[in-house]
Amino acid sequence: MKRTKWILLTVTLFIFALLLTACGGESDKNDANEGDNGGGEKPEFLSLLTGGTSGTYYPLGGEMATMIKDETGIQTDPQSSNASADNVAALRDGDAQLAFVQTDVISNAIEGINSFEGEPVDNVQAIGSLYPETIQIVTTKDSGINSVEDLAGKAVSVGAPGSGTFVNAEQILEVHGMSMDDIEEQNLDFGESTGGIQDGNIDAAFITAGTPTGAVEGLKAQVDVNIVPVAQDKIDALVEKYPYYASDTVKAGTYGLEEDVQTVAVLAMLAVTDSLSEDVVYDVTKAIYENTDKIAHDKGEFITKESALDGIGIDLHPGAKKYFDEAGISASE
Template structure:
């Protein structure tokens, strides 16, 4: 009898653990979800917080929360380790992960499914106006924030520097979050910073309020060549007036932010998540203007991983 009771206890414990790991229910019937976002000075965090609010208010027995993280690469690893159920990340990083390429070589992520494309993420190279930096080549010998370790911004900084014939050996690289980079720019401790985020970016607005800054401009040829080398990089314009002192339009490149789920989440849960997002866009837009780009027409634009069956079911219904 004792052996039977022990066996039953072990089986029950295994069931509870697997339910928790897959974002399923507790004994009280509540679904707990963690949403991996990014630094608090970027765009992922407010968007993730708004997503949690929408899910909690529109799905019965839902308890979703946004977590501040190191962003794309970190979020991908959190999904892989089943430490979060949802994550926001760049579509290029997602593609590398599911195909086991670049930083994921030998560590292919096979438990990540797409939910929705969200908005363009603009690669912004912010420089102090008095730093004597007018193009990428001028970054040589300068102190440059290249993004937080494990972030998509850092991956982009490395790619762009390499494309223009530079490496970290040519600059004084500093691995900083958006907020840290903004603080260092304001204190004149660094000359430039790479940021990949939706515009306007809070960290850049913060710097522009007290410092004269500019964004490096890419030529049409630069953008065409970058797109050939990295197909996920497409040309985009940062309009004049986006930041204090930005008097002219600036050409740069952008990726796509996407929402992904840990694949073991049930079809019903992901269906309800997808439905709640698109039926409550006003709440998302109220949290951050970038959410205006979250539309059904663009829901699969730039999606680089296979859709979760729950998301696919919702899109099939609303076609």
């Protein structure tokens, strides 16, 4: 009798041990799947953060969202936003999957400086760069503002605190020996900025966007526009201290300008959360860079796979890297 009880106890313990092993193996399997860069699953929906409706990001983002949907079958919706800094924060927090950002802003985010001071972002990667984003210091021809130094004491819109435009304004003022304390700082979006100039409520505005920018074109329809130049020695000083800047030109004829205006630019790029799988990001990257000829926006001519790795300054998502490796594309030296 005792022997029978002993046998039953042994069998029971053996079965219990098997169950524990099975549960543990399933747990390990689930843990592995959770760490597999999104588990390789194809999402039904992607959110693409752009910028304000009066800038360049929003209309261009609308075209790209359509391309992604058509090529991958994933419903992709463009959403207006406060642009670069807020977009990076949304990617970091898991509130979106794709976003337009400035190369300087994402660099700051990864390093944990400026608007990301002490809070470095480690879950956002690059798909590729797009086009130059020109820093335009916009005013009117009769404002009397013809240099950056002339902004002293004037009411100037510099964008939302922490935004890419705000940081650009700070840094340009800095190389001119100035700061926000030297102007009457106004924190307006692009549409509010040009509206304020038109109404006479502000004197000038920093606008970082691809040219021509819709808000500035709207202003041109009402008044004669002037773009304030940045002198070459100041450009050199800016690029030396902040290498993500490059010299740029607002061409004659843009906004009715009679001559080219020298200024600086950063790059616009597409960023992605690292939670998306390699396969999904590969398909998204291919959808964009294999169909740039379908982009109707003026900035479409600048978006090429050959230049997509220039100036991004952060790690590529593995899916984007796979696409560019297969295409034989590497960053310019």
